[in-house]
Amino acid sequence: MAPKHDNDLEVTDPGSEKTLGYISEFSNGIFAFAITLLILDVRLPADTSKADLGSALLSLWPNYLAFLISFFVIGLFWSAFIRLLREIIRSDRTFIFLLLMYLLFIVVIPFSTSLLSLHLAPISAVVYAALMACAGYTQNIIRVYATRNYRLISKKHSPQSIKRGIRLGLIMPVWFTVSIAIAFFSALGAQISWFLFLIVYSLLWRFTKDKVLV
């Protein structure tokens, strides 16, 4: 019933369900941890006096902006990831390897966010956009790997819905790739473009009703 592929071994492995449980605990832990770490960069300078508290809080706006964008970017990656993960019914070694590559880019998000909070310069925005794009592409590579010939998913999904899922999964990384051009001119401009993208994307996602695998 399962199609032939390199890792036929694990297809019938009864431990696969357990493995998927460990993968879910580990990945959700990393997502939860990375999203909470973001707040550590929203912090007043140690030498703030009580009199300056109000203005010091206002002057943290680049930190608030970077925090909010990264919070919703991780949230978006997480919600796309769990929608993919719940369709996966077996695991193999390549899947775990690709997953680690993907989680690498998720773990790096607190670093690039911190970079952007501290130095609102084009180079920070370029680094941020490039890393986000890599995270998105890697997520889509996992999707392609898992769905190709129903390697790790059930046969109940139609080829059309799988293809459409892969196409839709490209929207986010392509947007971040395009925004690298904006970032070269203005870090703030790039941030605004990401912010608008997140709002539009969330609304589209919210009101999309077709049965795609996304």
Added chain:
Amino acid sequence: MAPKHDNDLEVTDPGSEKTLGYISEFSNGIFAFAITLLILDVRLPADTSKADLGSALLSLWPNYLAFLISFFVIGLFWSAFIRLLREIIRSDRTFIFLLLMYLLFIVVIPFSTSLLSLHLAPISAVVYAALMACAGYTQNIIRVYATRNYRLISKKHSPQSIKRGIRLGLIMPVWFTVSIAIAFFSALGAQISWFLFLIVYSLLWRFTKDKVLV
């Protein structure tokens, strides 16, 4: 059997149970992480000498107070959240979006706690109270969304218990909203009001026996 609503698609989705499992791992991870992060702000100044250790430990009392309040506030949010989550039997996109909004305010708690530990000023207390109130209101919005027309919950709950649950869910955020007025005059006064509130609320919650959905 399930009432009609916008996301009818996911109502019958067999992956919904898995999704709820991921949501629980992710949310519990964030709660666990945010509550443990609080301790990082309880810390002696680096230049404390051994001779001053006792008095330095005593002079940390604003940090202990802020830590204790936030610990029990997060604990209270968590216990209310898991009581809501265990009634939820399906998930949809709006629910995940609202959940992320709610977790945003939970993640921010270590920041507002740190603000209050370092600067016991009215503005810190106003920010703290406002953020806690937002967290509470967002939790209640999730409750309203999930229970309206039995959207995400089972039909076994009576309309009376649902309404009562929503009313009781307002107590905490309304209290924090009211305390903003106190905070304008005295940060310490506001903290004492929260502390008393937590004690009274815990006792009430402990001895409430009616079958409300809270």
Added chain:
Amino acid sequence: MAPKHDNDLEVTDPGSEKTLGYISEFSNGIFAFAITLLILDVRLPADTSKADLGSALLSLWPNYLAFLISFFVIGLFWSAFIRLLREIIRSDRTFIFLLLMYLLFIVVIPFSTSLLSLHLAPISAVVYAALMACAGYTQNIIRVYATRNYRLISKKHSPQSIKRGIRLGLIMPVWFTVSIAIAFFSALGAQISWFLFLIVYSLLWRFTKDKVLV
């Protein structure tokens, strides 16, 4: 079948199993987080030169000692906690409240460990011993609450094994209470006493074979 008690309501609540799952995710997350946070205090001073690296690493021995003790203390608390948790078959509000009190002392461990790493003074050791004792007593209070009249556990346990479990659960906190006296004279002496205790206790635990609820 279940004995009468204040929270009869929740005894038959079908959501109880879900709640126990959330409690396990949240508590295990806090334990995992607190035990990993300990390593953040094992850190070379920022101004260490390459030439002094070896001696700087050796001079960190109070940090290694404090780290090792706290690692195994948390490990011991965790292993005792999961042995208790796995016997619990229902949850109620008092249990969740007591659990939060217990987790409060677990969350505080990185603070008291850091105190002891930085200042090897009697007062640090007294604070450490007192907090550990509180954690142990609170864990035993949970045990008493859960087992009294089979409130939250199954009836398969004999009254003898329950009583014996409660007595054995007192060993650790009583030891830390006693060690407060040592701590007043010597912080290092207290640490050595804890270290020896941990070794003896682990060996005893390893070779104990009777069917007690510990």
Added chain:
Amino acid sequence: MAPKHDNDLEVTDPGSEKTLGYISEFSNGIFAFAITLLILDVRLPADTSKADLGSALLSLWPNYLAFLISFFVIGLFWSAFIRLLREIIRSDRTFIFLLLMYLLFIVVIPFSTSLLSLHLAPISAVVYAALMACAGYTQNIIRVYATRNYRLISKKHSPQSIKRGIRLGLIMPVWFTVSIAIAFFSALGAQISWFLFLIVYSLLWRFTKDKVLV
């Protein structure tokens, strides 16, 4: 059916499955947390000016290298650990004790990584290699303990696959032991040897198809 051993008590304990669930939540939480903590050491100096941002980012290369190596080392330990854990069908006290020893070395990885990021000296590399080797040996001790006489695993595994699994499990720690010699001469040389090892090992692991318990 289960072979006789010291902890016969727990073999038939119905709570064993629950215990394995807690072990999995706790261990996966520690792995997720330790791997995410690594990013905290990739951080620009506080006094970096905007003009120097590009060169400052490039000069962080020892941090990137140390981060990448440790990320994949933890990833590799994790994937080996979950493959072992999924075969384990009972738990006993010695297993929990060995598990804590193993997790100790995992928790220490952020420290040794930080050491190597800040001071690219032979002594850092020796410490790093020795700690990684210890982690690997401890993992293999768990494997030997769990599989000896089918103590904690099912009888479906052939003695050949078990023996082969133990032999393969030695590759990584032996490599780190050998690399201590390289580390004495050059920290960078040792890092390059680990990096090459990780690539070769991942490829081998990816293309190994035999049914060994690894």
